[in-house]
Amino acid sequence: MAEFLEALRDPHFPLLRYALAAGLLASVAFGIVGCYVVTRRISYIAAAVSHCVLGGIGAGLYLQTVVGLAWCDPLYGAIGAALAAAVAIGLISLYARQREDTVISAIWTIGMAAGLLFLYKTPGYAEPMVYLFGDILYLTAHDLWLIAGLDVLIVVLALGLYNKFLAICFDEEFARLRGVRAEWLYVLLLCLTALCVVLMVRVVGIVMVIALLTLPAAMAGQLTRQLWQMMLVAVLMCMVFVTAGLALSFILDLPTGPVIVSLAAVGYLLAAVAGRVRLRRVG
């Protein structure tokens, strides 16, 4: 532990600080949006959106390296692809009459396939593993600013429309009868989810990011009585998992993303067991 704290303070080694900052910033958005995703029961759809992000990353890298658009950071591509996938998948799940899961799975895999093809055609160090499973070695100060900006945007929208999101998560039809534009909010929620994925691409990677979105929220849901409390607890849990995961991966020399997600999974299992035991005692 001491060596982790030492490394955090090391002026010649900013990566660990960047990773911690990115993780803590992202935790705020993850805790809040994750609670909506869990209570609205759209984890599967959120997972589809997150995987499509690879297509955008690949396109971004390709445009930057091969086409020569120097400004085109892969994270910009990720943002574009994430939003496009969120809108497409949102509209399909709203309006497709049948087999929506088939269509969504197809978009999920098409997004990944496009990403892998772009990465293959991009010369240099574009290694798919880096984006699929995250690697904090690639974090830059520029990424951090982007993450902070997106984080603020997500949190303002997600909390500003709290009552409306709560209403559509609880009873969408009633909300619509009260004049709430439920379809718009649903697509907006998917867009916020998509942007969350972008926040943590560098640290956790797109394959595992959904676990960090849903597990802290699911844990928090067992402990709380109101949605805002659930969000608060989920944010704190997420921060704990990210910090502990970073420390553990540094000390044990393991990849960061999988350690963070494993910790979240263990935490969730413990909470679920504790919840069962408590229920049995009450009953």
Next chain:
Amino acid sequence: MADEPVIDVCDVSFAYGAAPVLEDVSFQVGPHELICMVGPNGGGKTTLVRLLLGLLRPGRGRIRVLGRPPERARLRVGYMPQHVDHDPQFPVTALDIVLMGRLGRGGLRKALGWYDRADRRAALEALDMVDMTPAARQTYATLSGGQRQRVLIARALCGGPELLLLDEPTANVDALGESRLMDILKRLSRRMSVVTVSHDLGLVSDLVERVICVNRRVVVHPTSHMTGQVFEDLYGAKQRVVEHGEVTPGGPGDG
């Protein structure tokens, strides 16, 4: 225009694809009327409610609610659905749910869905109207079936409706809860029109003045005319009529 009907349904037909659900339906509901829609499951009661809310459009005919097309009257209608398909662990209190009845249009605050003091007061009053004030801070998941039903009625009341539409308010409610609910509905009908939907005919007899019988076609009966023959026509099987005027369905259409 005090006597303008609250609900005016004129020659309405509706079909899901090729399957007709309602045919040539016409009836009116006046202000401060307390009315019950009965009929077998699959007879078209819920479809009729969804038409009155503007969630479905009639294939033929015309519907006016409070003098407007249904979808433009929604904010003046209080609706309680049959059940809410919610996550059983949903972290939400009774008061949170009732406040949802205050969502609406107009102004930036409403557009963002922020509640103010007047909204909170209205929500607490609505909870008081259904005798649920003590449970305001309780989580929805911990409430009994009857209590949940009353919270959903409070949510419908919270927007100050002129018409209250209740879909199966006594489903999941025990006998005691049911009589309590009836008292509440009786009280409410002094302030607004109340239309309840029920497959439970026992509910009807001593509470409402008129019964709307829905089974593809619609027939309106004053309660005093509800005889065994009426139920037999409605449910298509011999019904058991209990001596003291209470009517219990026993046919295959009952569910």
